Amino acid sequence: MAAFTTRSAAFLGLAVVLCVLAGAARAQQLSPNFYSTSCPNLAPIVRLGMTSAVQTERRMGASILRLxxxxxxxxxCDGSILLDDTSTFIGEKNAGPNANSARGFEVIDAIKTxxxxxxxxxxSCADILALAARDGVNLLGGPNWSVPxxxxxxxxxxxxxxSANLPGxxxxxxTLITMFGNKNLSPRDMTALSGAHTIGRSQCQFFRNRIYNETNINASFATLRQGTCPRSGGNTNLAPFDVQTADGFDNAYYQNLVGQRGLLHSDQELFNGGSQNALVQQYSNSPSQFSADFxxxxxxxxxxLPSSGTxxxxxxxCRRPN
Incomplete structure (x- = not known):
């Protein structure tokens, strides 16, 4: 009887281990219907939260997409950017690419509640962020899609x-091709994703050198941007990436690149005599092609997804571990 009990316990322990492993595997299988039974109203809840946020401040759609x-x-995509610092780790919010510029955390908090x-x-907070980013794009006139x-x-x-993984x-x-390639994203993916800059704004400190020192820039555009971004000071003054439709998700970003009105150096690099020129030109003429590729x-x-050992x-x- 004791031997039977021991074998039974061992079998039960193995079953538990296999169940945990199977659960971990299932957690990595993304599906648009993942919450169809466990949280059927998820999409409308997120949509309502993003609608309120964008109605309050249209710029918030771009901010959530950036997050x-x-x-x-x-x-x-593990929601790590949403974590505040703790006694055991320094998080991502104050890394160079995010410090004093990443925003919208309170929107995700409100939706999570x-x-x-x-x-x-x-x-998960990661799934809420994925849905919110889609809704932010769509509410600003961009495409809609089914989010796994x-x-x-x-x-x-x-x-x-x-600091190491985000392009500057x-x-x-x-560098852009390499850094996106490190994430298994092709140059075409990179150029399409860069079109996210058809909405949102940048701080003066990130484009000052371009508007004062670079030559592949439209002179009138440079003068316009210099009006709110002086040679010194005003580092956090904002300017829209897209001078035409700052809060409208469209293909004007690429039209601006063709006209040498890219706000950041990294923007104009997509149309500067290199390998992506033809694709930028294509997107500038075809909003439908841009939307599909985006x-x-x-x-x-x-x-x-995070590595298996995470x-x-x-x-x-969303701001702290359980």
């Missing part, structure tokens, strides 16, 4: 990883 980019590029009220301890879900939230974050505003075309690239980027969970509060 999603900066999350996925650092150890996968509503989601928790409807579906306790079920939906089932991500888990990381229990930690890394400031050094954020002074990046060359070669969705394809967003789905690829949204499929970036400790994950469904956070109850």
């Amino acid at each position: 999603f980019f900066h999350d996925c590029f650092v150890n996968g 509503q989601v928790e009220a409807a579906c306790r301890a079920t939906v 879900l089932g991500r888990k939230d990381s229990r930690t974050a890394s400031q050094s990883a954020a 505003p002074g990046s060359s075309l070669a 969705v394809t690239a967003m789905l690829k980027m949204g499929g970036l 400790q994950t969970e469904v956070r109850l509060n």
